[in-house]
Amino acid sequence: MSHLDHTPSTPGKFKMDKSAYPYHGGRLRWHSSLAKLTFWSFVFIGVIFIFFYRSPSSSSSSSAAAATSSSWGGPAWEKKVRTSARIRSRNGFSVLVTGAAGFVGTHVSSALKRRGDGVLGLDNFNDYYDPTLKRARQALLERAGVFIVEGDINDAALLKKLFEVVPFTHVMHLAAQAGVRYAMQNPGSYVHSNIAGFVSLLEVCKEATPQPAIVWASSSSVYGLNTKVPFSEKDRTDQPASLYAATKKAGEEIAHTYNHIYGLSLTGLRFFTVYGPWGRPDMAYFFFTKDILNGKSIPIFEGENHGTVARDFTYIDDIVKGCLGALDTAQKSTGSGGKKKGPAQLRVFNLGNTSPIPVTNLVTILERLLKVKAKRNVMKLPRNGDVQFTHANISLAHRELGYKPTTNLQTGLKKFVRWYLNYYSAAGKKADAR
Numbered sequence: 191m192s193h194l195d196h197t198p199s200t201p202g203k204f205k206m207d208k209s210a211y212p213y214h215g216g217r218l219r220w221h222s223s224l225a226k227l228t229f230w231s232f233v234f235i236g237v238i239f240i241f242f243y244r245s246p247s248s249s250s251s252s253s254a255a256a257a258t259s260s261s262w263g264g265p266a267w268e269k270k271v272r273t274s275a276r277i278r279s280r281n282g283f284s285v286l287v288t289g290a291a292g293f294v295g296t297h298v299s300s301a302l303k304r305r306g307d308g309v310l311g312l313d314n315f316n317d318y319y320d321p322t323l324k325r326a327r328q329a330l331l332e333r334a335g336v337f338i339v340e341g342d343i344n345d346a347a348l349l350k351k352l353f354e355v356v357p358f359t360h361v362m363h364l365a366a367q368a369g370v371r372y373a374m375q376n377p378g379s380y381v382h383s384n385i386a387g388f389v390s391l392l393e394v395c396k397e398a399t400p401q402p403a404i405v406w407a408s409s410s411s412v413y414g415l416n417t418k419v420p421f422s423e424k425d426r427t428d429q430p431a432s433l434y435a436a437t438k439k440a441g442e443e444i445a446h447t448y449n450h451i452y453g454l455s456l457t458g459l460r461f462f463t464v465y466g467p468w469g470r471p472d473m474a475y476f477f478f479t480k481d482i483l484n485g486k487s488i489p490i491f492e493g494e495n496h497g498t499v500a501r502d503f504t505y506i507d508d509i510v511k512g513c514l515g516a517l518d519t520a521q522k523s524t525g526s527g528g529k530k531k532g533p534a535q536l537r538v539f540n541l542g543n544t545s546p547i548p549v550t551n552l553v554t555i556l557e558r559l560l561k562v563k564a565k566r567n568v569m570k571l572p573r574n575g576d577v578q579f580t581h582a583n584i585s586l587a588h589r590e591l592g593y594k595p596t597t598n599l600q601t602g603l604k605k606f607v608r609w610y611l612n613y614y615s616a617a618g619k620k621a622d623a624r
């Protein structure tokens with residue numbers, strides 16, 4: 191898991207072991223020990239200095255993340271990066287996809303690759319949820335010719351290097367700390383990835399020549415306590431109900447700033463509860479499936495006075511089409527080398543299904559597909575960031591991106607369940623999700 195404050199995990203590592211320097215009396219021996227100690231200290235400091243001076247990831251801004259991402263660089267690595275990002279179709283893009291080993295990242299990367307765009311992935315493979323699933327997605331992409339660089343978006347030196355090797359036309363920024371409820375357990379990870387990480391990426395993009403156009407993942411959660419439905423992009427988003435939502439909203443404001451000052455073309459996509467094959471094990475539909483199959487009871491939330499809790503569940507293939515539509519209609523950034531040359535495009539779109547379904551109905555569909563009755567444990571919606579209801583107005587995305595979702599929850603869950611049973615039974619893998 192990412193944490194904001196990464197203190198060294200072995201603070202006692204460099205403690206002097208007294209027994210290694212025994213004092214046997216006698217000035218001369220003391221002096222020679224001291225001289226030896228001084229000599230070896232200089233050698234040690236010298237080695238440390240040379241290491242940091244020469245290391246490609248030693249930028250002052252790259253902090254903890256850089257320490258974990260030292261496996262990049264070198265001619266062979268650069269060749270892999272270049273090959274992966276090579277455009278293979280006329281008028282194709284070369285896209286840096288952050289969070290490429292994530293759920294949406296994997297699907298978008300493979301769709302771009304299939305149509306001939308150059309794609310380079312970036313992912314830190316953190317353990318917020320089972321990293322073996324991320325590795326399996328990585329293997330899938332590797333077979334499709336997409337290389338995922340292992341590194342963090344907070345590693346400015348790595349990002350700069352990537353832009354030196356490839357003049358990306360677009361960035362699809364999907365790396366984030368996801369999950370609404372987990373924000374209460376690990377708030378720092380949201381600030382680290384969704385705010386600091388986003389700024390780190392934008393800083394490098396704004397300096398790049400040419401500047402890429404950026405499409406990035408915001409969230410339906412920015413609507414927070416908004417009660418006007420369906421949610422439209424013009425509605426208020428100043429009442430977030432979770433820190434996750436607040437960091438995504440902050441992202442939208444940060445996007446405005448970089449667009450305004452540096453001329454970066456920025457498009458934010460408000461995803462509405464995305465589900466499907468290769469999904470995220472921390473999401474309800476995923477762990478409900480696991481728990482129903484294991485005969486475990488599942489907590490189903492309800493609002494005040496038994497009020498319905500519902501989501502505008504959106505199938506991954508529809509989301510991918512929305513992402514590609516956003517990339518295809520993104521105008522070029524107008525700046526270069528940190529200087530704005532004119533006004534640039536700034537957009538925000540809802541990508542939902544525009545058909546909210548109560549969570550209890552989702553469970554009924556899963557029961558039918560799994561042929562197992564769920565042990566339902568209905569409880570009050572906890573005060574941990576959840577909102578009762580989401581519903582997207584998608585007319586803007588329809589008009590501007592040609593976005594038109596076509597998969598209903600029944601069909602989408604059927605595809606998910608087929609994948610789930612196949613994935614976890616075929617390799618004997620355990621759905622060790624949370």
Ligand SMILES: O=C(O)[C@H]1O[C@H](OP(=O)(O)OP(=O)(O)OC[C@H]2O[C@@H](n3ccc(=O)[nH]c3=O)[C@H](O)[C@@H]2O)[C@H](O)[C@@H](O)[C@H]1O
Binds near residue numbers: 408474475491578
């Ligand atoms: O649209 C988004 O922007 C967000 O979508 C997703 O958040 P949510 O819509 O909250 O999805 P998810 O956790 O699957 O809960 C689904 C439903 O099950 C209910 N729910 C949940 C847990 C539980 O134990 N019981 C329960 O009833 C719960 O109350 C809810 O009604 C992403 O996780 C998030 O990263 C972000 O992308």
